[in-house]
Amino acid sequence: MASSEEPNKPANIYDSSSASPTQPLLSKPYPVPSIEEQDPYSTAPQSEPDRTQFLQITYHYGPRPFKDLPFLILFLLISLCTFGFGIFSVAHHNSNYSSVSSFSYDPSSSSCVRSSISSHVSSFARFGFSNFGSSSKSGFIRGLIWVLVITFVLSLPLVWAVLLLLKYYTKQLVYASLPFFIVIPIGVNVYWFVACTVKSSCSNALPLAYRILVMLFVFLIIGVIVWIFVLNWHRVELTINIISVASNALSRNLGLFGVVPCFKIGLLVYYVPIVVFLVFARLNGKIVPRESNGEYYCAWKRDGWVPAYYALAILAMLWSATVMVEAKAYVISGTIAQWYFSKDDSTPKRKLRSSLRNAFGPSAGTICFSGLLICVVHLVRAAVDSARREDTSGIVKVVLRCCVNVFLSAIEFLNKFTINFAAITGEAYCTCARMTYELLRRNLLSTVFVETISTRLLGGIIFVLSAIYAVVVCAILNGVSDLGVYSYYISLLAWALLMVVLGFFVHLLDNVIDTIYVCYAIDRDRGEVCKAEVHDVYVQLPISRSHRTPLNV
Template sequence: MGSAEDTKPLNLSEPLLPSTAFAAPASAEEEEQYPPITYNRGNRPLRDLPFLILFLILSFSTFALGIVVSVRRNPNRSRAFVFIYDSSSSSCIPPPNSSLHDLSSIYVYSSTSVFARDLIWTFVITLLLAGPIALSILFLLRHLAKQVVYTFIPFFILTLIFLNLYWFIACQFGVSCRQSFPLVYRILVLVFFFLFIALIVWLIVSNWHRIKLTVRILRISSSALASNIALFAVLPSLVLGLLVYFAPIVVFLVLATFNGKIVPWEREDGRYSCKWKQAGWVPSYFALAIITMIWSLSAMVEAQAYVTSGTIAQWYFSMEERKPRWSIRNSLRNAFGPSFGTICFSGMVLGVVRVVRIIVDTARREDIASGFVKVLLRCCAEYFLAAFDFVNKFTINFSAITGESYCSAAKMTYELLRRNLLSAAFVEVVSARTLAGIIFVISTLYAIAVYAILKSIDDLGTETYYIAVLAWALLMILLGYFVHVLEDVIDTVYVCYAVDRDKSEVSRQEVHEVCSLLPVSRNHRTSLDSRTPFLV
């Protein structure tokens, strides 16, 4: 490591970078504490086993108790209103000379309406088109990233302006909207959204110096994802597996509400009637099942990040002319084998943080936290959430690369970035926002096309707007999943770059040329012309 730096001539025109200028020579104690970091291709030991056992216990308990609630269910719950009070036995009994079967509720299903038909077909077509659209975006970002970004930025602004003007004009011509929404308020909303658009334009202009860097980051991450295109088939299969796992739990939750009995109760007029009384332990089962589902969902999200990181890391550290074999299979084997406990641990942390964040956001919106003590508690909660976000940022990526446990991966990631003066809080948020703008424009254009087609086929009036909005939301969710995967790729490439930098090696020259230009903090403004890539 030292010989490479000693033989490299010093160029005073280049700025001194952390790994060469600020990093002190590692002592023997530091080298022993921080062994060389690289992708662990060997057999990995079991990690975070207690959290794996706890997760399996919760899952087993949820399913075992779910079977119990299914067997113990009381089918008379839906017929409680027909039971009558028997004064002789002080209990509720079914009415005489009647069959419970005859007293069951009769549901009448209407025929499928035109609205339902159009909605179903729109959703089916959207699901079928989401994959090709995502692959097309990936292809364009890989080969024409600069053209895509520079084209969609003005389109994003024009789309917002068009939508703002369209709703104002449509409301002006709509009788019901014009009567319920006075002109003065419509003008105020129109001006407010124009000010919001002006703020977005100002943010884009103020961050224009990062656009060129964003283009290069998107090109690199798209190339990495395109080299492992099978992830598009594997990652959705994990989502389908989670849905299959959730299906019986949802059924158990429904059947749990049928556990109880019909009991008499005294009304205000002194007469007795019958009502359904739920078993006291049912809320406890609901709490157990909901905790299991939240933990499982968070663990699935972390498993996807783990598989993505492990696959991309194998691509990154492989020879550029040789594509690694069975990279996704190896990542899946590690994710649901030795590192499944780490994924459960990380999923638990992620689930707790999200629940706490929802509670804090709800308290802020409803102004529940009033007073000095409550405001102080809310600030502490915000600090707690920020700290966990900081720790959890690259932990699962690092664990996928090295096979370390959660706590060890969190500590080693922090030390890795600290030694190289890299930021754990900032990779390049402009890239994520640019991708969000791109999928917003595509989804909006798709919704406009859906509206035009439905308007020409079946004029449903305002219901056509509802179908178009739902199609927009569905495509946004599906393409947002693609953006999430691409963000995981960007995070993994950044960690791999940090590993390279720590060892003074270059596994991917094009990655170093881009990542060396990233700012080291949110307040640091980087210039593409003033900094040069880190080369050995």
């Protein structure tokens, strides 16, 4: 993939004269014969390798060819049709849709005619403005606006502070947050028991014996959580180091904080006209007479193409949402991979711009293919969940639903790392999926470990920080205002807003962790060490039994 003149290529730590004849993991042809079937000392000439075998994997800095163009063309075609028919629906809408009640059936002409405008005027008059707000409600709205604005402004330096804490004081922050994982459920459980005991309606509906059983059951769950923490304490230590390494990598690429939110803003800009088109599509039709029990009345009849346009527009919105998610992961992976494979501490210039150019250029078709696959997975899962709610009888149906969910989860899991390979190598989706399979087949346990524990630990940290912020906001509101119970509602909304902002940061850090893991696996495959601090941490990951290390790192 990369030429001998590619910039910032790290030096191989192994002597070529003593290199083992065994090929790197990811450069083996697929399918790969087992190690037991290979004779490393055989002098017989090897057969010509398959043309589809993987090349030496590294970041491809040079110009990249366009891949998976049919899916890009299909996505653009669906988007153009959505906007084209949407403009047509706006230009040809029927303004009589809102005044159907003012039409009546005329037997002489066998059609619907406007009877009078009085009903239309009276119906319009019902939408007058009224003074529905009291002083308490106006105070609640004013306080809510101020708190949300202040929370959003404070969330930006708070994200920066959390990043610095995770970079330099990861262990202290995690250990300070872990007790709250237990204290908060215990507090909620005790508060619920006391509140239900004090309130007569709750105590009458739920006798004391049942309340005690529920409280003991919740305490049992908390005990199981504590036991899981104790059992996996050594993994928590390793996860702390992984988060620290990822935070350091993210701090070296701060431009992602400015670019990644632009994807959601761009998706919102893309959605606004489509929503307008959907509203105007309802207005395309005419008023026709209908018969019911021998009597005729006037009703609205939509044009025949409107339902098809609804399906097309919804498909465009769903596909564009998944494309946005995959494009964001692609840009993050490409940027972090360039930092990882750079020599020493030198950082390539314009690495973020290069990732954006590749995402919306040569790899745009690959991103559209990945987004379409995830969109189909979500639609199938929604259909399966809907069928489960409607009918749950039959062991065969239950088994089939479980198999489908496992298959869909496997596709999502494989696709998650396929887009990392696409950002690094610039290859087509199917080629990257085969590379991903070769990697995950040998490192499945460590991948699951990195994906699960780090995500849940980060989620717990931002939950604790948001809860502390909400308590502070509630205390301030109760001290400086007389909002009463509304202060709790405002604090809850402030907690939700801060959770959303910090959740964006956690999602970004999760993508960085996954990308570093893939880059580390490529390093092991090539027998090189591009970032020694990453190898010092990731080398401690548990490896599956089927893993065979080609080079003794």
